[in-house]
Amino acid sequence: MKILAIETSCDETAVAILDINGPLENPNIAVLGNTLLSQAVLHAKYGGVYPNLAKREHQKNLPPLLNETLSEAKLKISDVDYIAVTHGPGLEPALWTGITFAEKLGLEWQKPVVPINHMEGHIWSVLYRDKFSISNSSLDLARGEQFPKLELPALALLVSGGHTELVLVKNFGDYKILGQTRDDAVGEAFDKVARMLKLPYPGGPEISKLAEKNRVEETEPKITFPRPMIHSKDLDFSFSGLKTAVLYKIKSENKMDQKFRELIARAFEDAAIDVLVTKTHSALSQLEDEIKSLILAGGVSANTHLTKKLKGLISTKFPKINFYAPNRLLSTDNAIMIGIAAFIKINQRINTFVRKEEGTIRAEGNLTLTS
Numbered sequence: 310m311k312i313l314a315i316e317t318s319c320d321e322t323a324v325a326i327l328d329i330n331g332p333l334e335n336p337n338i339a340v341l342g343n344t345l346l347s348q349a350v351l352h353a354k355y356g357g358v359y360p361n362l363a364k365r366e367h368q369k370n371l372p373p374l375l376n377e378t379l380s381e382a383k384l385k386i387s388d389v390d391y392i393a394v395t396h397g398p399g400l401e402p403a404l405w406t407g408i409t410f411a412e413k414l415g416l417e418w419q420k421p422v423v424p425i426n427h428m429e430g431h432i433w434s435v436l437y438r439d440k441f442s443i444s445n446s447s448l449d450l451a452r453g454e455q456f457p458k459l460e461l462p463a464l465a466l467l468v469s470g471g472h473t474e475l476v477l478v479k480n481f482g483d484y485k486i487l488g489q490t491r492d493d494a495v496g497e498a499f500d501k502v503a504r505m506l507k508l509p510y511p512g513g514p515e516i517s518k519l520a521e522k523n524r525v526e527e528t529e530p531k532i533t534f535p536r537p538m539i540h541s542k543d544l545d546f547s548f549s550g551l552k553t554a555v556l557y558k559i560k561s562e563n564k565m566d567q568k569f570r571e572l573i574a575r576a577f578e579d580a581a582i583d584v585l586v587t588k589t590h591s592a593l594s595q596l597e598d599e600i601k602s603l604i605l606a607g608g609v610s611a612n613t614h615l616t617k618k619l620k621g622l623i624s625t626k627f628p629k630i631n632f633y634a635p636n637r638l639l640s641t642d643n644a645i646m647i648g649i650a651a652f653i654k655i656n657q658r659i660n661t662f663v664r665k666e667e668g669t670i671r672a673e674g675n676l677t678l679t680s
């Protein structure tokens with residue numbers, strides 16, 4: 310089936326057309342068209358995403374991106390079977406632009422519109438493998454490891470700018486949230502620490518680069534930060550205390566040179582990743598007999614220190630569990646993952662979703678995997 314997917318939950322406007330078929334756990338995915346415009350530079354001066362600016366940009370970007378995607382796919386809207394759109398979680402003004410656009414198209418072309426949970430998009434982004442051609446040269450997906458077909462149940466560690474969650478994925482569409490952050494999301498903490506270090510937004514990749522440089526140069530970290538809630542019995546997280554510890558350190562030292570930035574970046578990344586890996590370890594120990602896979606997804610899954618640590622944990626302690634992370638270019642927000650999640654939803658005939666009339670899908674800023 311051909312799915313036109315639209316993503317506008319945050320600061321990326323993204324449109325993709327997939328031709329996707331086959332079994333849910335191992336679908337054949339051909340990306341016929343894929344476009345994405347990031348507003349990161351525009352939001353940089355706010356140190357985060359400014360909702361009304363995001364909305365304006367999405368409104369401006371969607372029509373040209375749709376045309377570009379269609380011409381890349383050499384298709385007309387009448388050729389697609391479904392339109393999928395993110396309806397939450399995210400910034401509501403931003404979500405509404407995608408929903409309104411999708412519903413208008415759906416009405417005009419008499420195509421069903423499928424509302425998609427952005428976090429389900431992240432989870433199922435791991436189903437995209439390298440074996441299928443991707444026609445867009447701008448999305449030059451690296452040839453990578455060959456993954457075995459995804460086996461469920463799985464534990465998912467979802468780490469992004471808005472979420473830090475450990476989720477039991479019992480089956481497609483059947484989730485249980487085991488733990489989540491009580492304050493900042495881990496990606497948000499990366500972005501805030503980057504801002505303290507006067508690094509550009511989004512901060513994750515910047516922090517990660519500096520931290521890696523320091524690890525190459527110095528075996529032992531010169532600074533260590535606290536690991537909030539690392540020994541708590543539950544599977545919840547907290548990153549705001551770590552962020553405050555970084556702030557105090559920066560204030561007390563008062564010397565913002567490159568070397569100091571690298572030390573702080575490394576110490577912060579070590580602490581944040583240590584907490585993520587330790588909590589994932591606890592969850593894996595609890596679920597070892599129940600689950601078959603570990604899924605890492607969301608923007609922070611692009612972090613090499615995190616993936617390296619999780620791969621190490623799996624190979625040494627849980628060799629029977631398969632590890633899945635998205636292709637690097639599908640880690641951060643994109644429309645391909647929304648199309649994949651739509652394919653699953655359509656196949657499961659979760660029928661409340663098919664809307665042909667306008668005004669039936671609502672933006673839900675706080676949508677969860679269980680709501």
Ligand code: KG4
Pocket residue numbers: 319468469470471472495496497499500511512513514517607608609610611612613640641642
């Ligand atoms: O999933 P995503 O694109 O958007 C949300 O749904 O929030 O995640 C964006 C987040 C940002 O906070 C960004 O700093 C973080 O992912 N991120 C990273 C890296 N690349 C992106 N964090 C750590 N290391 C990275 N390499």
Ligand code: ZN
Pocket residue numbers: 427431469470607608641642
């Ligand atoms: Zn996201």
